[in-house]
Amino acid sequence: MSDFYKKILDNNKQWVEDQLKIDPNYFKDLSQGQNPPLLWIGCSDSRVPANEIIGAKPGEVFVHRNIANMVVHSDMNMLSVLDYAVNALKIKHVIVCGHYGCGGIKAAMGNNSIGIIDNWIRHIKDVYRLHHQELNAIENENERFNRFVEVNVIEQVCDLAKTSIVQSAWKEGQELTLHGWVYGLNSGFVTDLNVNFSSNKDLDDVYQLEF
Numbered sequence: 001m002s003d004f005y006k007k008i009l010d011n012n013k014q015w016v017e018d019q020l021k022i023d024p025n026y027f028k029d030l031s032q033g034q035n036p037p038l039l040w041i042g043c044s045d046s047r048v049p050a051n052e053i054i055g056a057k058p059g060e061v062f063v064h065r066n067i068a069n070m071v072v073h074s075d076m077n078m079l080s081v082l083d084y085a086v087n088a089l090k091i092k093h094v095i096v097c098g099h100y101g102c103g104g105i106k107a108a109m110g111n112n113s114i115g116i117i118d119n120w121i122r123h124i125k126d127v128y129r130l131h132h133q134e135l136n137a138i139e140n141e142n143e144r145f146n147r148f149v150e151v152n153v154i155e156q157v158c159d160l161a162k163t164s165i166v167q168s169a170w171k172e173g174q175e176l177t178l179h180g181w182v183y184g185l186n187s188g189f190v191t192d193l194n195v196n197f198s199s200n201k202d203l204d205d206v207y208q209l210e211f
Contacts, residue, residue: 036062039085039094041078041156043069048099048183053190062089067117068104068124068152069096071159079165086169092176094160097190098153099183105149127155153180154195161197162207170199171211 019026036059040050044065051061064081071078085091098105107114108124128135131151138144157180160166169176180195200208 030059034059034062034089036060036085036089037092038062039064039082039089039091040097041065041069041071041094041160042097043067043099043102043104045099045102047185048097050097053097053183053188062091067120068102068108069098069156070120070123071096071156071163072123073159073163079163082160082163083165086165086174086176090174093179094166094176095179095181096153096156096160097181097183098149098156099185100146100149101185102149105152106145109145109148124152127152130155150182150193153182153193156180157195157197158203161200161203164209167200167209168211 016027023029038056038060039062042048042050042063042065044067050056050063050065051058054061062081062085064078066075066078073079082094085094104121104124107117108121108128114121128148131148135144135148135151138147157178160178166176166178176198178195178197180193181190182193183190
């Protein structure tokens with residue numbers, strides 16, 4: 001057994017002991033079910049842990065993560081998480097959280113082939129294509145990179161609003177608001193991009209579904 005593997009097993013035991021010292025019923029209560037108010041759609045990057053960033057406890061955040069926090073309309077994994085969060089857990093907020101320095105976003109700015117992930121990166125490149133005039137006008141590469149991170153989050157929030165899952169919830173009068181954030185790896189702070197949807201009225205007519 002490697003030292004790293006043994007360490008993480010030992011860490012788990014220590015964590016359990018620490019929680020039980022604080023609350024002997026911690027795991028018993030946690031096992032009774034979950035009622036999180038929030039779905040977090042974030043990047044798979046190991047430096048962006050949802051619970052820790054917002055100081056949430058286990059049971060308070062339902063989480064879906066993928067490369068570059070994408071909302072792809074044909075991604076059954078993401079849609080299944082979204083459907084369960086909205087229709088079963090009745091969450092009230094969905095946050096799409098990107099982060100500055102995102103490797104997926106950086107890859108989408110170039111043309112190097114990485115492997116099978118090229119097919120996923122293409123969805124991010126589509127976002128660049130939609131915003132190429134604004135992005136290409138930014139001469140500083142790092143500033144362009146940061147802005148691409150931001151516009152990608154904005155587009156993903158819009159794509160969430162376009163889903164039948166979210167629009168059906170709004171039609172039924174369910175309280176549900178979508179938000180877009182960007183996390184700063186070098187500061188720890190999140191930036192609220194002020195892109196918030198609580199109905200489909202801000203979408204183009206072609207995306208507004210009738211039920």
